Amino acid sequence: MKIWAVYRKELRSYFCSPLAYTVIGVYLALSGYFFSVILVTTKQLIMTGVFANMGLMLVFIAPILTMRLLTAEESEGTMELLLTTPVTVFDIVVGKYLAAFTVFLMGTVLTLSFPLFLCTYGSPDFGPIITGYTGFVLLGGAFLAIGLFMSATTDNQVIAGVLTFGVGLALWIVGWLAEELTGKARDIANHISAVQRYEGFLYGVLDLSDVTYFITIILAFVFLTCFAVIKRNCF
Amino acid sequence: MKLFNSIDLHKKSQLYLFAIVLVSVLILVNVFVSKYRVRWDLTENEKFSLSSKTREVLSLINEPIDIIAFIKKGSATGKQVENLLKEYEYSSDFINVDIIDPQKKPSLARKYKIEQFNTIIIKKGKKSRTLKHENLFLFGKVPGDMSFRGEHAISRAILDLITQREAVIYFLMGHGEGSIMWEYSEVRDYLMGEGYSPKKLQLSVEGKVPDDAGLIIEVGPEKDITPKEREIIEKYLEAGGRLLFLNNPGRELREWNRIFEKYGIRVDNNLVVDPERGFFMDVLSPVALTKHHATTKHILDKNLAVVFPFTSSVSRTDETPDDIRIYSLFVTSSSSWGETDLKAQKVSKDEEDIPGPLYLGFALEKVTQEDKTEPFAVVLGCSAFIGEEALKLEGNLEYFINTVNWLVSSENTLFIEPKRQTVSTVMLIPRDIKVLFLTTVVIVPLAVVLLGVMIWWRRKNL
Known part of the structure; x- marks a missing residue:
């Protein structure tokens, strides 16, 4: 499978540099801080508040993980070389996306120590924890797909990172804007708001429309990335 | 250039058309899924799901019912009320729910004489029912022990409004x-x-x-x-x-x-x-x-x-x-x-x-x-x-x-x-807090960073 060849190469480049470790380390430290402080202050064996903060952290983490994915290939001129091989654009894009997603998943897996801590203290309700992790992984997947797309639109890593951060933040705060609106405008703002979609997961509700929303963002941006790569290198 | 092995996009117009079709299909799928709501309530006592009795009440509705909830955004109890009301809205085409933060819309709060958060106005035509926080939540003796009886209160109010029974x-x-x-105005309100x-x-x-x-x-x-x-x-x-x-x-x-x-x-x-x-x-x-x-x-x-x-x-x-x-x-x-x-x-x-x-x-x-x-x-x-x-x-x-x-x-x-919702609580002693903090904030993240530094150092000295 050509996708896996790209995936392995990309994953190796993540873990051969200190980037992935630093990002995961800082992310774990901040998540751990939120987890400890929320548990000590509320004394409740729930992770709703932790997931909410971890979700917001993704707005900052996703640009760092994705900003070099395709910009590096373009700026170093290796993309053209890649495209002359039997690998399709889809293989390149999906392989790179899956590599970034794997790094994110590794960081997430290490946070499973949080529910383990809760289990040692008592009997938490596992429903909201399971849905919380589901929502968190989907949210991460969506932000990474946006980052991937942004990295395909420019040669500059900083610009790609800033654009990803901007779009991620916009999807986050549009939910706050919804509270000020009325009627259809409010419905639309709520519909596209990542916060509104993510919230249900935090409280233990798995809604197919919320799951579809995140999968749509992932699919749309992965395919848009393919189109952006083709456009930049073909026309 | 090949998108997949089987698809080769030669022209710009093909590329744009493909992109437009893809985005349109995804939007349509979203609209379709949001219309036919499928959801799973994985909470311990299914606190966000409506009972069969409520569904029976909702099946009797044949005129629009407006529900205006004055809740504090971000509060746990407010979220619970909001989630429950969403269930009512999704379960009946006749129910329209409006969630309002009285702090952000004080004029509306004044209009409905709202004195506390978690107040719900249920209106059908000219008749209305007002549910207060105490009608929705009952508190136990232990902190965190609380029963949410919102479904009972809301369904009963709806039933009273549609049957015009008082x-x-x-x-x-x-x-x-x-x-x-x-002297007993509070009792009257409850x-x-x-x-x-x-x-x-x-x-x-x-x-x-x-x-x-x-x-x-x-x-x-x-x-x-x-x-x-x-x-x-x-x-x-x-x-x-x-x-x-x-x-x-x-x-x-x-x-x-x-x-x-x-x-x-x-x-x-x-x-x-x-x-x-x-x-x-x-x-x-x-x-x-x-x-x-x-x-x-x-x-x-x-x-x-x-x-x-x-x-x-x-x-x-x-x-x-x-x-x-x-x-x-x-x-x-x-x-x-x-x-x-x-x-x-x-x-x-x-x-x-x-x-x-x-x-x-x-x-x-x-x-x-x-x-x-x-x-x-x-x-x-x-x-x-x-x-x-x-x-x-x-x-x-x-x-x-x-x-x-x-x-x-x-x-x-x-x-x-009522749905009892005792959130498990824990009273951590200082030693537990120390272990928790050291493990989650220091040891695990530091181990990951050190691993990265080691790999980087070894590769540098190869």
Whole structure:
């Protein structure tokens, strides 16, 4: 499978540099801080508040993980070389996306120590924890797909990172804007708001429309990335 | 250039067309999925799912119902109310829910006279019901122990609006009772939130108990009723009427006792003193032992007590009619007594006093022709427990609401069991906090970073 060849190469480049470790380390430290402080202050064996903060952290983490994915290939001129091989654009894009997603998943897996801590203290309700992790992984997947797309639109890593951060933040705060609106405008703002979609997961509700929303963002941006790569290198 | 092995995009127009089709299909899928809502509630007691009873109520709706909820964004209880209301909105095409933060829209809050968060207005045409925070949440004795009875309150209000059924509760007036507009205004609000319509009734003016009375309540009379009024009440009770009597100690109630004695009880003219079970050592506010009965079930389940400030005792007479079942509700300690000298400067147990243990209230049930029993009356020695200062003590409000619900209940009354939501809590000792903090904030993240530094260092020195 050509996708896996790209995936392995990309994953190796993540873990051969200190980037992935630093990002995961800082992310774990901040998540751990939120987890400890929320548990000590509320004394409740729930992770709703932790997931909410971890979700917001993704707005900052996703640009760092994705900003070099395709910009590096373009700026170093290796993309053209890649495209002359039997690998399709889809293989390149999906392989790179899956590599970034794997790094994110590794960081997430290490946070499973949080529910383990809760289990040692008592009997938490596992429903909201399971849905919380589901929502968190989907949210991460969506932000990474946006980052991937942004990295395909420019040669500059900083610009790609800033654009990803901007779009991620916009999807986050549009939910706050919804509270000020009325009627259809409010419905639309709520519909596209990542916060509104993510919230249900935090409280233990798995809604197919919320799951579809995140999968749509992932699919749309992965395919848009393919189109952006083709456009930049073909026309 | 190949997108996939099988798709080769040669022209710009092909590329754009492909992108537009893809995005359009994804948007359509989203619209379709949001219309046909599929969801799974994975919480422990399915707190965000509607019961079959509520679905039955929703199937009866054939006109639009507007629900306006005034909640504080970000609060846990507000979120719970919001999630539940969303379920109502998704489950019925006739229900339209509007969530409003009163702090952000104070003019709307003023328009609906909102005084607290988690207030819900349910409107159908010109009629409306107002549910307050206390109608939606019941708090237990332990912090974090809370029952959410929002579904019961909302479904009941909707049912009342669509069937235009109003359970009217009459508060007797004209004997120095506190007004439901002033002294007992909070009680009135809670009852309205429960779907009742509280009204005032002056028997000397009306001449009868109105036909729509679901219950009459006498709260703390300063004076006894007249013989004529007694006859009206007797007639009402004989015809199947129901009564809640809350005494105000310190006066002889001959006419009332003539009614009660017919059913095997009487209200004593004394003041209960309980040195053993006083509320915060207040001997005149006994926290009596609660006995098992339908009216006390909820407070016993939650390990709540009822505080009776300034109460008289209620006792049984020698004779009880065959068709009446009497259940004692609250009993004081054996060291308590009923002080009969109400003018004394200092209370002390003496020969004229009634020795404890004393009963503070009875529930009376009537045996029907089918040999079943139905609620008939509740007589308590205390009215101050629902006064402004005592209403929210311990389980006072919950007991009062349960009593009214029991008295008004019929086979057709909608009741949805509250969803208990005890969030598991933990009290961490400093050592636990240290371990928790060190592990999650320092050790694990540092291990990951050190691993990265090691790999980077080794590769650098290759």
